[in-house]
Amino acid sequence: MPGFSLDLPADFADYEWEVETKGWFSEARIIVSGKRYRLNFYDPVRLGQEIESELQRGGAFFEPNLVIVQSVTRANMEQAAVLLAQSSRIAGLIEE
Numbered sequence: 001m002p003g004f005s006l007d008l009p010a011d012f013a014d015y016e017w018e019v020e021t022k023g024w025f026s027e028a029r030i031i032v033s034g035k036r037y038r039l040n041f042y043d044p045v046r047l048g049q050e051i052e053s054e055l056q057r058g059g060a061f062f063e064p065n066l067v068i069v070q071s072v073t074r075a076n077m078e079q080a081a082v083l084l085a086q087s088s089r090i091a092g093l094i095e096e
Helices: 012-022 044-056 074-086 088-092
Strands: 006-007 024-032 035-042 065-070
Touching: 006 074, 012 024, 012 074, 024 074, 035 044, 035 074, 044 065, 065 074, 074 088
Parallel strands: 035 065
Antiparallel strands: 006 024, 024 035
């Protein structure tokens, strides 16, 4: 497995409960082999709401580096980062 880290804001623990409640977080970054990728985490319910909202406005839904987890918690984001780093899926991400 390549070396990697998941970077969250230093004060993330102060508002982690709020992130989980909202079901969305876009300030996480994974660094793999010196490359940085901003990740956009959603839970399935919130993602559905976002997609529906965009479609109702006559648009299309686009989200780079989209990662869906059961619930947007630190543990789930860390687990997803491990899966990304261990798989070839990291190649599908857009670098910062």
